[in-house]
Amino acid sequence: MTLDLSARRALVRDALKTDTGIEAFRAALDGANEDDRAALARTLPPSRLFTSEGPTPRACFVLTALGKPKLVAETLVPPDPRLNDKYAVHHGSMVTAVIDAAAGREPQWRAEFVDRFALFAWWGAGLVWPVCRTLVHDYAVPPTSRTYLRSFVRELVAIGGNEQPDKARGQVIMEYLVAHPELVECEFWAFFRVEGMGDDYLLTDWWASAWNAALEALCAVDPAFRSRLIIHSLDALLRDFPAKAITWYLRVHRMADPTPDEVAAWQDRYIAVLATTPSTAVGLAQDMLLRAVKAGCVDVNALIEASNAVFMRTEKKLVRAQLGLLGALKSDESQRCAISDLVASVIDTLPPDLAQIAAKLTTDAGEVTRTAPPPVAGNPVAIPAPRRTPAPPSSTPLVTAAQAELPDLIAEQLEGTGDGADLPRILAGLGASSVMLSPALAERAEEIINAVWDEDNASPRRQLAARILSGGQGRGRSKLGRLVGQLGRRPQEDGQAVGSATVSAVRFRGYRRYVIVGLGEADPAGAAMSDHTWTTSTHNHETGEWEVTKTTHSRSGFLHIPTHSPAALLAEQFIGKPVTVPLPAATRQWERVLRPPGAGVYSSSGATIGKDPKALWITPAEPPLTDQASFAERALDVAPVAEEFSYRVTASREQDGYDQLVQWAAWLLQDNLDTLAAHEHPALYAATQVVNVRGVAPLLTALGGGREVPSVPVYSALALASSAKEATHRAQAAEAVARLADSGLLDPESFATELVAHLSDKFAMAGRLAQTFTDAASISAISGYRVLQTLAALLPHLTGVTGAGKLVELTARLSADYGTPVPVPATLASKSKGSSALAVSLRALDAVVGHPTPLAQEAAAQASEALAEHR
Numbered sequence: 001m002t003l004d005l006s007a008r009r010a011l012v013r014d015a016l017k018t019d020t021g022i023e024a025f026r027a028a029l030d031g032a033n034e035d036d037r038a039a040l041a042r043t044l045p046p047s048r049l050f051t052s053e054g055p056t057p058r059a060c061f062v063l064t065a066l067g068k069p070k071l072v073a074e075t076l077v078p079p080d081p082r083l084n085d086k087y088a089v090h091h092g093s094m095v096t097a098v099i100d101a102a103a104g105r106e107p108q109w110r111a112e113f114v115d116r117f118a119l120f121a122w123w124g125a126g127l128v129w130p131v132c133r134t135l136v137h138d139y140a141v142p143p144t145s146r147t148y149l150r151s152f153v154r155e156l157v158a159i160g161g162n163e164q165p166d167k168a169r170g171q172v173i174m175e176y177l178v179a180h181p182e183l184v185e186c187e188f189w190a191f192f193r194v195e196g197m198g199d200d201y202l203l204t205d206w207w208a209s210a211w212n213a214a215l216e217a218l219c220a221v222d223p224a225f226r227s228r229l230i231i232h233s234l235d236a237l238l239r240d241f242p243a244k245a246i247t248w249y250l251r252v253h254r255m256a257d258p259t260p261d262e263v264a265a266w267q268d269r270y271i272a273v274l275a276t277t278p279s280t281a282v283g284l285a286q287d288m289l290l291r292a293v294k295a296g297c298v299d300v301n302a303l304i305e306a307s308n309a310v311f312m313r314t315e316k317k318l319v320r321a322q323l324g325l326l327g328a329l330k331s332d333e334s335q336r337c338a339i340s341d342l343v344a345s346v347i348d349t350l351p352p353d354l355a356q357i358a359a360k361l362t363t364d365a366g367e368v369t370r371t372a373p374p375p376v377a378g379n380p381v382a383i384p385a386p387r388r389t390p391a392p393p394s395s396t397p398l399v400t401a402a403q404a405e406l407p408d409l410i411a412e413q414l415e416g417t418g419d420g421a422d423l424p425r426i427l428a429g430l431g432a433s434s435v436m437l438s439p440a441l442a443e444r445a446e447e448i449i450n451a452v453w454d455e456d457n458a459s460p461r462r463q464l465a466a467r468i469l470s471g472g473q474g475r476g477r478s479k480l481g482r483l484v485g486q487l488g489r490r491p492q493e494d495g496q497a498v499g500s501a502t503v504s505a506v507r508f509r510g511y512r513r514y515v516i517v518g519l520g521e522a523d524p525a526g527a528a529m530s531d532h533t534w535t536t537s538t539h540n541h542e543t544g545e546w547e548v549t550k551t552t553h554s555r556s557g558f559l560h561i562p563t564h565s566p567a568a569l570l571a572e573q574f575i576g577k578p579v580t581v582p583l584p585a586a587t588r589q590w591e592r593v594l595r596p597p598g599a600g601v602y603s604s605s606g607a608t609i610g611k612d613p614k615a616l617w618i619t620p621a622e623p624p625l626t627d628q629a630s631f632a633e634r635a636l637d638v639a640p641v642a643e644e645f646s647y648r649v650t651a652s653r654e655q656d657g658y659d660q661l662v663q664w665a666a667w668l669l670q671d672n673l674d675t676l677a678a679h680e681h682p683a684l685y686a687a688t689q690v691v692n693v694r695g696v697a698p699l700l701t702a703l704g705g706g707r708e709v710p711s712v713p714v715y716s717a718l719a720l721a722s723s724a725k726e727a728t729h730r731a732q733a734a735e736a737v738a739r740l741a742d743s744g745l746l747d748p749e750s751f752a753t754e755l756v757a758h759l760s761d762k763f764a765m766a767g768r769l770a771q772t773f774t775d776a777a778s779i780s781a782i783s784g785y786r787v788l789q790t791l792a793a794l795l796p797h798l799t800g801v802t803g804a805g806k807l808v809e810l811t812a813r814l815s816a817d818y819g820t821p822v823p824v825p826a827t828l829a830s831k832s833k834g835s836s837a838l839a840v841s842l843r844a845l846d847a848v849v850g851h852p853t854p855l856a857q858e859a860a861a862q863a864s865e866a867l868a869e870h871r
Contacts (some may be wrong), residue, residue, distance in 0.1 A: 064101035091127035121151035170213020420663030508571035600646025652683035666702035704736030734775035752793035766803035805838035
């Protein structure tokens with residue numbers, strides 16, 4: 001039975017009155033969620049027992065079970081050396097109680113605690129590592145914390161012995177890892193995924209020799225480990241890590257010393273490294289590829305194609321090495337011709353000494369008989385312009401989920417893996433007739449209700465679970481828990497019928513705002529408030545006790561803010577007649593406005609997206625909504641986005657089932673994608689600043705698959721997504737851009753306008769845009785051409801933009817690929833002198849002569865085909 005908060009408080013008070021150890025407190029906290037624990041912490045301050053009786057098991061348990069990660073970590077291993085020395089002798093006996101209590105906390109708490117607690121590994125020996133390791137291995141804390149991985153490094157070096165020579169220490173580390181393979185799988189391979197480990201001084205400086213010795217020994221005893229070391233270190237070079245953050249990966253790769261056959265087996269990775277930013281990574285790839293070239297086991301065409309990126313660089317050493325690679329290739333006549341063409345296109349940009357080396361490659365290739373394309377002014381291939389009319393509608397009538405498929409669809413939704421676009425079908429199926437659901441499915445619904453515990457949570461699967469459990473067979477059961485219990489106990493051959501009773505699902509009451517009032521102030525109307533008391537204490541070094549110096553009282557609670565955001569509209573679907581038809585297309589006039597982000601749960605989300613005004617989209621010609629507004633009017637209303645900005649950012653990062661929520665909104669607004677894009681701008685702004693923002697993938701899938709001519713909010717959304725911090729999001733943005741280009745709907749001028757605006761506001765970054773556009777250009781010929789047109793419109797606005805050289809470099813490459821000259825704008829002409837990467841790219845761009853190319857002809861055919869399909 002789940003205890004309510006009052007019962008838990010009573011058990012905590014009883015536990016304080018008796019010295020029953022941990023068990024009484026465990027009973028009080030069993031199954032408690034984080035809100036309950038926060039409330040109980042006001043009844044029993046987490047560090048109270050620890051302060052009064054020291055690091056006893058029950059004091060450690062209560063501290064860990066009720067405290068915030070920072071408080072728990074700093075209390076268990078205090079920064080005051082005198083206190084730390086006092087507690088250190090008890091570290092071994094504290095481990096079990098801390099783990100026991102942490103096991104009951106939610107995953108996010110445990111992850112934050114491990115990240116903070118591992119900071120104290122130096123002086124928390126005997127406590128920090130055993131606790132953190134257990135939470136990672138037994139309680140699913142992901143090993144992505146740099147502080148945790150550094151504590152792992154220290155732990156293994158300590159096992160190796162500080163007094164032994166490095167080689168001997170390395171041997172001990174190797175033997176320990178062989179005996180504990182789970183540490184290799186979990187912690188060690190995480191070194192290559194977590195930014196910061198590649199330049200961690202513990203690996204690159206202090207203990208570099210010992211770790212190198214350990215890895216050499218591991219490679220010697222386990223060839224499979226050596227192979228994985230080569231692959232993982234290569235993959236680390238392909239991640240979006242800064243140049244200084246890959247030092248260790250380069251070292252271990254060279255230490256593994258791949259053979260020519262191994263380089264050939266993984267040459268796609270080595271060739272991909274040639275296009276990365278760090279010069280050290282490119283140099284390593286060139287050294288390794290030379291081994292395969294000399295052995296005659298490399299993809300000649302792929303290496304030729306990848307060479308262009310190297311020739312755009314300013315490092316003479318890298319350009320010389322690439323010329324050496326091309327010269328050493330065992331190539332046929334057509335490949336020598338391709339080498340000659342490539343080198344001829346860049347030879348004028350090379351320094352004299354390199355130009356002499358390059359000329360030899362051109363001369364060799366020039367012996368091959370071929371007909372050069374005649375110079376043509378402008379674009380010689382007629383590629384149709386983007387379409388200006390909508391493509392035929394693709395939406396189909398809603399098909400109610402059949403009785404046979406309904407349980408499977410529901411099961412997917414309850415697990416958070418279903419498509420939110422199926423929710424209208426599911427709800428229509430539940431409402432159409434009595435449907436037989438198994439007791440197991442009902443039990444799973446109850447588990448969801450308990451797991452997604454907050455009754456204000458807008459989680460679609462919680463709402464669906466409540467909708468299922470509020471069914472029954474018309475017996476009017478009002479308590480969901482009792483109903484589920486009966487569903488689980490009643491013997492049924494085919495299951496329990498649901499869907500025939502009045503629905504009484506849990507409602508989403510709106511966004512919650514935390515409010516606090518001082519003594520004597522009136523409570524805000526509608527807020528659920530509670531009393532709080534906390535004390536300020538100082539430590540008396542003479543007595544060794546903490547003395548209370550101040551006691552403060554206040555009242556705080558949560559106030560519900562009404563909203564008709566997509567989350568609220570979806571919640572309505574579970575308690576009334578669901579909408580089964582997407583909203584018809586609405587022609588709207590959009591205006592870009594700057595608005596500061598409104599207050600959130602506790603304050604504005606400044607830590608995520610900053611407090612400066614953000615560009616949002618409104619429809620000024622439309623009157624404000626009234627209380628009688630229809631569902632469609634509320635769904636299309638984007639006026640509240642600015643005021644709800646911080647709430648929506650928080651939802652995109654924390655809301656359970658946010659992907660499904662966006663999928664449902666995309667279904668509802670499939671003919672109004674401009675409105676969907678306007679709604680999701682807060683999430684996209686967050687995605688430019690942080691990783692793990694939810695809902696981005698389904699949003700980009702919807703925007704890329706649109707049938708209407710995109711309007712400005714869509715291009716603004718694509719611009720932000722193209723500069724997302726997470727590489728996966730940028731790849732999804734590239735796919736969305738390519739899909740629009742393939743369907744003939746992408747307008748380069750409109751897209752460039754929004755890119756310029758976000759570059760100006762510092763929410764778009766040139767380096768990230770270059771990566772996204774490179775991916776988009778590789779998907780199809782017409783997509784590459786539309787990217788080139790977008791870049792051509794963007795070039796005049798790149799003055800003063802950090803990383804602009806990468807966009808110019810991509811423009812030059814695409815301009816040559818399509819035989820389409822792009823004029824160097826006057827704003828950049830003065831930058832074309834010198835040896836900088838930008839200057840080299842500008843000269844290469846200026847040297848392009850218009851001529852028909854296969855890629856341009858393919859783009860023309862694809863554009864014509866898209867127009868013909870949708871006339």
